[in-house]
Amino acid sequence: MASRGVRHDSMRARNLAVVLATIHRSGPHTRAALAERTGLTKTTVSSLVADLLEAGAVTESGAVRGGERGRPGVAVSLSGHRVAALGLEVNIDYLAACVVDLTRTVRLRRTVPADNRSSDPALILAGLRDLVKQTTAEAEAEGLRVIGGALAVPGTVEDGVLRSAPHLGWRDVRVADLIDLPFAVDNEANLAALGELWFGSGEADFLYVSGEIGIGAGLVVGGTVFRGTFGLAGELGHVVVVPDGPGCRCGGRGCLEVYAGQDALLGELASVPELVDRLESGDREALETCERAGHALGVALTSAVHLLDPGRIVLGGIFAPLFPWLEGPVGGALGARLAQMRGTPPAVVVSRTGADAAVLGAAGLVIQQVIAEPAGMLGL
Amino acid sequence: MASRGVRHDSMRARNLAVVLATIHRSGPHTRAALAERTGLTKTTVSSLVADLLEAGAVTESGAVRGGERGRPGVAVSLSGHRVAALGLEVNIDYLAACVVDLTRTVRLRRTVPADNRSSDPALILAGLRDLVKQTTAEAEAEGLRVIGGALAVPGTVEDGVLRSAPHLGWRDVRVADLIDLPFAVDNEANLAALGELWFGSGEADFLYVSGEIGIGAGLVVGGTVFRGTFGLAGELGHVVVVPDGPGCRCGGRGCLEVYAGQDALLGELASVPELVDRLESGDREALETCERAGHALGVALTSAVHLLDPGRIVLGGIFAPLFPWLEGPVGGALGARLAQMRGTPPAVVVSRTGADAAVLGAAGLVIQQVIAEPAGMLGL
DNA sequence: GCTATTAGTCCATAATCTGTACATAATCCT
DNA sequence: AGGATTATGTACAGATTATGGACTAATAGC
Incomplete structure (x- = not known):
């Protein structure tokens, strides 16, 4: 329903997303190949790729020979070394977290047993917050910048508010501001489905x-x-x-x-x-x-x-x-x-993904947002 | 999956759609109000509205007084006088057609009784084609330009091909090229739902x-x-x-x-x-x-x-x-x-719509396409 | 080494939106 | 009635971004 007009900056934002999504969907491309795929000119693609390189979203990964003659191109691929996302899960008997990089490689995974049946939301959220701090620190030690997170809960969610989680005994718990980064909350089954999509x-x-x-x-x-x-x-x-x-x-x-x-x-x-x-x-x-x-x-x-x-x-x-x-x-x-x-x-x-489909899906959701809107999420 | 890059002309195409959709969704607006709603400047809106006026998508409908002082604006509203769409339906015992203008006002409606149970598709399609010619001619006599059509069928549809309509006894019938205008085919229940949306x-x-x-x-x-x-x-x-x-x-x-x-x-x-x-x-x-x-x-x-x-x-x-x-x-x-x-x-x-929910929905679908993509559908 | 071929960059040009200035047309106030 | 105020819509210069052709770079084949 937004229906805001398109301006020059949104045009560029969109084109950044198009280029990044193309690389994400179909693997490394040379700038020339990207130009052909997207319908943009080589010039424009070069300029867009330069921005994406600077933001750490992509890397140049060496020359590409197609067997034909002519100057070889430089493959541009997603960078797994800079940008990362945090996946979280609260379930009946554990808290889980994972860190996934832009290439959707799992960089970190951590599970903490806990008895959350009818436990106080505030207490559990505090535990979750600790877990976030720990994993974020570890990820940053590896040179990753965590740019957002998502949480999977076994219940129904509306607008970042957990409406009802019968097995936890929660009702109307506000979890949207768990960390001060872009943050999403969603139902466990939905996120597990996404986990299956991206990691299965x-x-x-x-x-x-x-x-x-x-x-x-x-x-x-x-x-x-x-x-x-x-x-x-x-x-x-x-x-x-x-x-x-x-x-x-x-x-x-x-x-x-x-x-x-x-x-x-x-x-x-x-x-x-x-x-x-x-x-x-x-x-x-x-x-x-x-x-x-x-x-x-x-x-x-x-x-x-x-x-x-x-x-x-x-x-x-x-x-x-x-x-x-x-x-x-x-x-x-x-x-x-x-x-x-x-x-x-x-x-x-x-299913090919094990028990952590939901955490992975949560992290993957953030990655998807980055791919879909790199300008907004990476500050370009 | 398109993922084509955005160029100057698609930016403008998008903005034309944004302006038209705003008018469609929330009724007549002055240029100034449109500028505020869309986030575009007054200048840009003026230029976009000028194009839409020329294409016959909107009309200026007199001065608007908000009760405040200051120069009154000119209301820009959808034009019902130029652009129209054709809705069609094949059902067990009748063929139906209707013509709807951009404001989704029904301008023409026509039903022909027919026994289509286990009848030859070619024969029925010929009958339908006659009906199209007739209604199109009548609409044009009223000064309307029919710019596309859609057909509702009691069966399953994939990519413009009717896969199976058990009650008609049809299987794998190609109906996409019934007329040489943009043309869509869809299931009767889907289109009836859209009929309820727009006419109910x-x-x-x-x-x-x-x-x-x-x-x-x-x-x-x-x-x-x-x-x-x-x-x-x-x-x-x-x-x-x-x-x-x-x-x-x-x-x-x-x-x-x-x-x-x-x-x-x-x-x-x-x-x-x-x-x-x-x-x-x-x-x-x-x-x-x-x-x-x-x-x-x-x-x-x-x-x-x-x-x-x-x-x-x-x-x-x-x-x-x-x-x-x-x-x-x-x-x-x-x-x-x-x-x-x-x-x-x-x-x-x-339901508020009677038996013709599906035909109306078919015509409405085309109108929706015009609203969503005026540049493409009206040749701007 | 020369040519053909493809990749990527440079720079002038084109399309489109922005922002300020301005003409226009109402109401309000004296 | 006339000027002040306020809001609408247009004009024109300026900013942003993509385009297109020319140019440089790098490789294969002869």
């Missing part, structure tokens, strides 16, 4: 299903997260599987979470690894639980596919280690219900 | 539920349609309501369409008006059918709300005349299931 398969279209205590989902279309009207989209856990099924803590009945949430899957078991052990040893009850959960997940995903039209489906969180036992029932339910409407139903695959 | 309530965020023989839905977020990865999003009719319910023609079981599609609602009755008659006279069976359909719709919409996060829900198509009998069960099912997760569940309202 590299596909630009998928639905990331985040199995935790609750079940969330982040839809990525064309490399951006779909958030819905109020930023609450993707609540896969409360999609209705059986309209008159057992009650759910959300007040509804027969939600997916009742059948495939962590509590339902574990039953009386203590942890996911324990469940995996049972499954591997062929425990009948465990197998049946998983089969049931997988079927429910398949039914809910059928509805999700019809409504959201994802490119593929990526199972993450606790669903990742259980994938071998879920794949069959999920794929079966999906295939049977979708075969006729779509040639091939979306592929169901396992 | 004016709200910018809602889920339009299009009850026809099948049940489709178009999600509008921030004034744009969400289309999903392949443009297939919004297939509300095949959201699962009862996982082991009766089979559906899509190959699945217990889809919404089985409970609330036109066939399910009418049963042995011939038409919707007949059903409304029965309902008004208190017919027990009709009331129960409606109650059941409404409940199923409420369950499917619960899933849709969790996944899509719409601002409100607009019931259109055959659901509009049945709204008095659906409102209760739909709202009940939604409210009971959503109350706890969201303060207030999205409001369920009836």
